[in-house]
Amino acid sequence: MAPPAAAGGGGGGGEAGGGGGEQPQRREQGGFSLTGIIRIAVFWYFASKFFSPKKPSDPSLLTSNLFQKGESLDMWVYLSEQERFNDFGSEGALVWHETGIPYADWGPRSTRSLSSTYRPSEALKQNGSLYAHVFFARSGYSPDPSDPEYQPLSAFGKTHPVVTHLPKSRADKKKRLLGGQEESDGAGSVSEVTEEDKDEGPVEWVPYWKPNITINLVEDFTRYPRNAVPPNVAPYLNVEPSTESYYPTIFFNEFWLLKDKFIPINETVDEVPLNLDVGPISMTKWQLFLQIDQSFQVHRSYGSMLEGESDELKRVFLEGNPYLLGITMVVSLLHSVFDFLAFKNDIQFWNKNKSMEGLSAKSVVVNFICQLIVFLYLLDNDTSWMILASSGIGCCIEFWKIGKAMHIEVLLRKHA
Incomplete structure (x- = not known):
């Protein structure tokens, strides 16, 4: 589903990027992360094809979707500060009601949108929580279990937090290299830091409002073996106990929701924007979003992706020219290919070289020192791993060439 035009869609991430001087490095890091994402997605596809369990021949051992393609659904969206919701009669909690939504249908009526505002309560301003409770039911049925027309096999729902709590950003600090330590208060003035100021105390958590809620119904009609549901689908499958069939999967799509779109909630905030979208999503696209988010988490856990780089990569796709992105990848x-060929030719030449005629040993040493300085500079500035690996390999080759250009001996003298 395309991201909303108001704020760039629905998907979470880290800190937004810095100044313009860091953009080249950010783009290189994004290119490296994209390579890892594609590699993981391809591996997941082939693994699911070759290692997925075989379906049993008996249809009674298979679990299927309780709803049919194109079936008409009604939707209710409630906002409540309680994680568990049962106040279906509250008109103040109901923020959106839609009827006649065709399930897994890609027609013009399958996608609906609503833009409004929400007034946070005093409890929410005081570091409170808020949840969106989304319910679907067959047209003509009620999602309320206390309603006489309620049918358990005809209604389903899911809860999603609309407010997330993040640590409060601290004021930027500066250190005086010559003299005492100083601190910036964020307004341009600098004050001396005392011993009492060094202990900043516990981390303060601040509630942030998510302005976009994108609700996707996954188009999934696969008949899964009851005891062998694929591990990438099992955590999201909502199985009905009596029939052992599953309800349609509700996916709150926050893939394109960047962190800089979050709105901090405090005593001065009277109202916040609320953009709601509902529509179908294909099984392939849903799994791709899940795999990309998982790959971001893996990169962050291994330290190959800094906090906030996932948002920068998404921003490149949201705001960048697709043709320019393709050219950058090529x-x-x-x-990388030319670097590999240059390294190969350099190693072949020095490996076969038996004479230093026409060559300078001093220039080899100077080249190694220069290459080492460049490598250390790139390492200190958190450059892309692709550029860092290329510079590191070149530095190792220059060091190896010193041994080929000069005869080095280490003499150990024994003292009487």
């Missing part, structure tokens, strides 16, 4: 690939 140039990056060619850069």
Whole structure:
């Protein structure tokens, strides 16, 4: 589903990027992360094809979707500060009601949108919580279990937090290299830091409002073996106990919701925007979003992706020119290929070289020192791993060439 035009869609991430001087490095890091994402997605596809369990021949051992394609659904969206919701009669909690939504249908009526505002309560301003309770039911049926027309096999729902709590950002600090330590208060003035100021105390958590709620119904009519549901689907499958069939999967799509779109909630906030979207999503696209988010988490856990780089990568796709992105990827690939060929030719030449005629040993040493300085500079500035690996390999080759250009001996003298 395309991201909303108001704020860029629905998907969470880290800190937004810094100044313009860091953009080249950010784009290189995004290119490296994209390579890992594609590798993981391809591996997941082939693993699911070749290692997925075989379906049993007996249809009674298979679990299927309780709803049919194109079936008409009604939707209710409630906002409540309670994680468990049962106040279906509250008109103040109901923020959106839609009827006649065709399930897994890609027609013009399958996608609906609503833009409004929400007034946070005093409890929410005081570091409270808020949840969106979304319910679907077959047209003509009620999602309220206390209603006489309620049918358990005809209604389903899911809860999603609308407010997330993040640590409060601290004021930027500066250190005086010559002299005492100083601290910036964020307004341009600098004050001396005392011993009491060094202990900042516990982390303060602040509630942030998510302005976009994108509700996707996954188009999934697969007949899964009851005891062998694929592990990438099992955590999200809502199985009905009596029939052992599953309800349609509700996916709150926050993939394109960047962190800089979050709105901090405090005593001065009287109202916040609320953009609601509902529509179908294909099984392939849903799994791709899940795999990409999982790959971001893996990169962050291994330290190959800094906090906030996932948002920068998404921003490149949201705001960048697709043709320019394609050219950048091709140039990056060619850069790696040419680096490999240059390293190969350099190693072959020095490995076969038996004479230093026409060559300077001092220039080899100077090249190594220069290459080492460049490598240390890139390492200190958190450069892309692709550029860092290329510079590191070049530095190792220059060091190896010193041994080929000069005869080095280490003499150990024994003292009487």
